[in-house]
Amino acid sequence: MRLICRDVTKTYLAPQGNVLALDRISFSTSEAEFVCLVGPSGCGKTTLLKIIAGLVRPTGGEVRYEGPRTGAPLNAMVFQEDSIFPWMSVLDNVAFPLEIRGMPLAERRQIAREFVDRVGLTRFAGHLPGQLSTGMRQRVGIARAFACNPQVLLMDEPFAALDAQMKAILQEELLALWSAHARTIVYVTHDIDEAIFMADRVLVLSTQPGRIVAEVPVPFARPRRPALRGHAEFLTLREHLWSLVRGEVMKVLGGAA
Ligand code: ADP
Numbered sequence: 001m002r003l004i005c006r007d008v009t010k011t012y013l014a015p016q017g018n019v020l021a022l023d024r025i026s027f028s029t030s031e032a033e034f035v036c037l038v039g040p041s042g043c044g045k046t047t048l049l050k051i052i053a054g055l056v057r058p059t060g061g062e063v064r065y066e067g068p069r070t071g072a073p074l075n076a077m078v079f080q081e082d083s084i085f086p087w088m089s090v091l092d093n094v095a096f097p098l099e100i101r102g103m104p105l106a107e108r109r110q111i112a113r114e115f116v117d118r119v120g121l122t123r124f125a126g127h128l129p130g131q132l133s134t135g136m137r138q139r140v141g142i143a144r145a146f147a148c149n150p151q152v153l154l155m156d157e158p159f160a161a162l163d164a165q166m167k168a169i170l171q172e173e174l175l176a177l178w179s180a181h182a183r184t185i186v187y188v189t190h191d192i193d194e195a196i197f198m199a200d201r202v203l204v205l206s207t208q209p210g211r212i213v214a215e216v217p218v219p220f221a222r223p224r225r226p227a228l229r230g231h232a233e234f235l236t237l238r239e240h241l242w243s244l245v246r247g248e249v250m251k252v253l254g255g256a257a
């Protein structure tokens with residue numbers, strides 16, 4: 001499934017004045033591409049993902065999904081904060097969207113178990129989210145998104161609340177899941193290292209209103225190993241992306257880049 005955004009624009013109407021959040025965002029993805037969007041906070045990343053998910057209506061432009069319809073949902077979204085239900089067990093959380101789709105109990109339990117296993121939560125299948133660490137709860141959200149088998153997966157800073165070690169582990173787990181269940185991923189982050197480690201291509205957004213200021217292909221082979229983070233080419237690309245993002249962040253701070 002390909003995703004095509006053409007001139008996506010969003011103005012929020014607010015009593016204090018209208019906010020132009022996104023200004024003519026255009027990009028498209030190729031089949032099973034991993035695209036990262038990076039940009040300073042407030043630049044419209046969440047707005048863009050919600051528009052792609054169909055949760056927010058753009059004020060201009062359009063989002064299209066191109067490809068054969070398989071009956072699977074077009075997209076699923078993983079949020080930064082817990083997007084799982086605190087009163088449901090891990091297994092029930094993962095199975096819930098399948099239940100909504102009317103899948104019979106035995107089948108949805110089997111699929112949910114498979115993905116709970118895949119994210120290493122087998123022993124915690126009966127636990128409630130409140131009994132889990134932040135990293136484990138994010139694993140539940142990821143398992144649930146993959147279990148839905150969406151054609152495009154949308155992720156909004158899913159690891160932003162994690163410590164550095166847990167973040168690195170979950171990044172590798174996500175890449176492993178993605179390689180076993182390939183599909184287009186649009187992944188939002190403000191973390192440049194994360195974007196380079198994961199993505200096939202990084203789109204850099206400007207400060208508000210969000211515009212695409214650069215599009216940077218990431219040439220590294222897969223599977224990506226942790227040692228990649230120390231390679232000279234990685235560090236060069238990181239410096240390049242930093243220089244692009246730094247300029248945007250300095251605009252927010254009101255300083256010179
Ligand atoms: P990001 O995810 O990059 O931090 P957001 O998409 O959350 O950015 O927000 C982009 C801009 O739109 C910000 O200036 C924010 O204050 C504004 N905004 C977001 N949601 C709303 C809303 N519901 N009403 C008014 N303004 C909003």
Ligand code: MG
Nearest residue numbers: 045046047156
């Ligand atoms: Mg956001």
